Amino acid sequence: MNLITRAQAEVVNRHHFFVEWFTGRGSEADLAFSLRAFAPDMVMIEPDANTIGTDEIAAMITNARGKRPADFEIRVEMIAARQIGDDVALVIYDEHQVIEGQKSARRSSAVFTADPDAPEGVVWRQLQETWIST
Numbered sequence: 457m458n459l460i461t462r463a464q465a466e467v468v469n470r471h472h473f474f475v476e477w478f479t480g481r482g483s484e485a486d487l488a489f490s491l492r493a494f495a496p497d498m499v500m501i502e503p504d505a506n507t508i509g510t511d512e513i514a515a516m517i518t519n520a521r522g523k524r525p526a527d528f529e530i531r532v533e534m535i536a537a538r539q540i541g542d543d544v545a546l547v548i549y550d551e552h553q554v555i556e557g558q559k560s561a562r563r564s565s566a567v568f569t570a571d572p573d574a575p576e577g578v579v580w581r582q583l584q585e586t587w588i589s590t
Contacts (some may be wrong), residue, residue: 459578460537463545463568466493468578471530471551480522487518493572494580501584503562529554535563543570545578550588559590 457464473490476482491514498510506514535548545568552561561580562585 459539459543459545459568459570460547462570462577463547463566463585464478464534464537466574466578467528467534467549467566468532469576470473470580472533474517475524475528477517478520478522479526479528484522487521489575491517493575493578494562495569495571498580499582500569501582503587514554518582524557527554527556540567544568545579551585552590561590562586562590 459475467502473482473486477490478485494513494578495512496510500508500513502508531552533550533552535549535550537545540546546564546565548565548570550561550563551559552559564585566580566584569584570577571579571580577587
């Protein structure tokens, strides 16, 4: 599987985990496995421009367990992906969420690097999210 395919699979699979975890169906083992997908020096720029690092991301995810209703949904739509270095990929995707009937969407650009120990063979290095219209 090439780097771009692994990075796209990582986006889809991590969002599937988020749905399971945020609705309370995910296990502690699922959490530990998923957290291995984030590089120790990852940076996330949230839609409000707040910047957080891996420790804050891990805490945010951990504390969100069971905070969403059972019908919470996330749908990921791939926009573009390209390799930007020997072991570096950029994936741009739209994330559509439905929470208690309320829809929201964000466009995200994520940088991944190869890591054979990560769930999909890549780790998130940087993520930037921007609100978009649904």
